[in-house]
Structure formats: structure tokens, C-alpha cells
């Protein structure tokens with residue numbers, strides 16, 4: 001726009017009514033959000049369908065630059081083939097990403113983003129898929145581990161085949177059962193964390209999770225479950241067991257399971273925001289907790305970068 005015309009436009013803005021000003025404001029906010037989104041996802045330098053670098057610009061649609069591949073002739077934009085492709089209301093994604101960090105409910109987010117709650121529900125599950133794979137690959141020094149339990153939930157499934165449990169409630173059986181899912185959490189003193197849903201709580205399943213990530217000099221701390229002891233013995237790790245139920249908390253100043261227990265408490269507290277998590281999504285929520293715990297000051301922009309998969313994961317996440 002020419003400078004002269006732009007200044008004329010600015011002068012005309014003074015004549016707007018309050019409602020018109022609001023409309024202009026919303027319009028500009030949307031425009032800025034979408035531009036920010038393109039900055040977050042970065043420049044497109046190859047075709048997401050065939051990876052060819054031979055691409056050229058191909059107009060603009062839904063405020064996003066489109067490209068066309070000279071090799072496969074398909075068109076795409078910066079979000080094609082990412083989990084965010086084809087999701088609508090892009091202008092609200094930054095607001096939504098912030099709500100996810102804050103653990104806002106689907107209903108509250110829908111209000112903040114001016115969309116229906118079915119939309120924020122869809123966004124949540126798209127965006128939740130991403131950090132599942134982001135697990136620590138290497139745990140060293142003192143490594144604490146423990147199992148925690150989540151109630152089995154078929155939330156959202158239509159054909160329950162059994163009587164739905166009232167929200168909340170308690171399992172009537174201890175340990176893994178048709179009512180509870182066990183999650184093994186393994187965490188070192190640098191905050192590197194991995195976790196896994198266990199089908200069975202035994203030596204074999206614990207080995208499968210822990211052996212690939214444990215430094216061979218790691219020193220383990222846990223409660224005194226027989227399967228933990230058997231794992232440590234057969235894998236030649238030193239294990240310091242803490243008898244928390246006998247009010248033992250710290251031994252020799254360093255041996256304790258307080259880090260893993262504190263992580264578990266934060267996880268349970270954060271999960272409360274979501275009013276019961278369907279078991280089929282549990283892995284996604286565990287991934288989110290690892291991401292948020294690791295990246296305590298992650299911003300909505302960085303989060304969208306991670307979600308889009310276009311921008312590299314923020315550096316500290318790569319540190320293992």
C-alpha cells in the first residue's frame with residue numbers, strides 16, 4: 001500500500017464506531033497470528049510429498065502461502081503433512097497453545113479462542129500426539145524409579161460394554177487390573193525422565209523399559225518391590241531400596257525416591273485439569289507432562305513449532 005493511502009486510512013480509522021474498531025482489531029489480530037504461524041513453521045524448502053527441492057510459489061489460500069512441486073505437481077503449504085494440516089481457525093492456535101501449557105479445560109479454551117468446544121477437543125488430541133516420542137534416551141547418576149496407577153477409562157467411547165464408572169472414583173483392586181493402568185516412571189537427578197505403560201508389573205517388563213536407557217554405572221533407588229530387586233540383581237545394577245511405608249525417607253543424605261515421587265504428584269495434579277483421561281490417550285498425556293516438565297518456560301510459539309514438527313525441538317530437549 002502506498003504511503004499516502006496508508007496515512008489516509010489511518011485518519012479514517014478515527015471515524016470508526018466502537019464496534020467497528022473491535023472488528024478491525026480482530027481482523028488485524030487474526031492476520032498477525034497467521035503471519036506468526038508461518039514464521040514459527042519456518043520457510044518451506046522442499047515438497048512434503050516427494051521431498052523434491054524443486055518447488056515454486058502457487059498463490060495464497062486461507063492466508064497461507066501455497067507452493068507447488070515441479071516434480072510431483074502436488075501443491076502444499078507450510079503445514080501440509082504436519083498434524084496441524086487442515087485444522088481450521090489458525091488465528092486462535094497461539095491462544096490455544098498457551099491454554100494447553102496452562103492446562104485449561106476444553107470448555108474454557110473454547111471460550112478464549114471463540115470456537116466451539118468440539119473444535120478445541122479436536123485440537124487437543126491432534127496436538128497431544130506430538131511429544132509421545134520425546135523421551136530421555138540416557139539416564140545416569142542416581143536414577144529413581146517407581147510405578148504409579150491410573151484408573152482405566154473408556155471416556156468418550158460409545159459402546160462401553162460395561163457400566164460406566166462415575167467420574168473420579170477408586171479402584172477396588174490393588175495393582176494392575178481391569179480397573180487400573182500401571183505407569184513406570186524413571187527419572188535421574190538431572191531431570192531426564194522416561195516412562196512407559198506396563199502391561200504387567202514384573203521383572204521382564206521393567207527390564208524392557210529401563211535397560212535401553214540406563215547408563216551402566218547408574219545407581220538405582222526405588223521401593224523394595226521384589227521385581228525391582230530381581231531386575232537390579234540380574235542386570236548387575238546397585239539398587240538402594242527405601243522403605244517409605246516404614247517412614248524411611250532419605251538414607252545417607254542422597255538415597256531417596258523423592259524426585260520421582262514429586263514428579264508423580266505433579267503429573268497427577270496436572271492430569272486433574274482434564275477430569276479423567278481416556279486410557280487410549282494416556283501415552284499422549286504422559287508425553288505432554290515430560291515436555292512441560294522439561295521445558296518449564298516453554299512459550300506458546302515454541303510449542304507450536306514443536307507441534308508443527310517443522311521447527312526443531314527447543315535445544316534443552318535434545319540434551320539427554
Ligand SMILES: [Zn+2]
Nearest residue numbers: 047050069072
Ligand atoms: Zn513433490
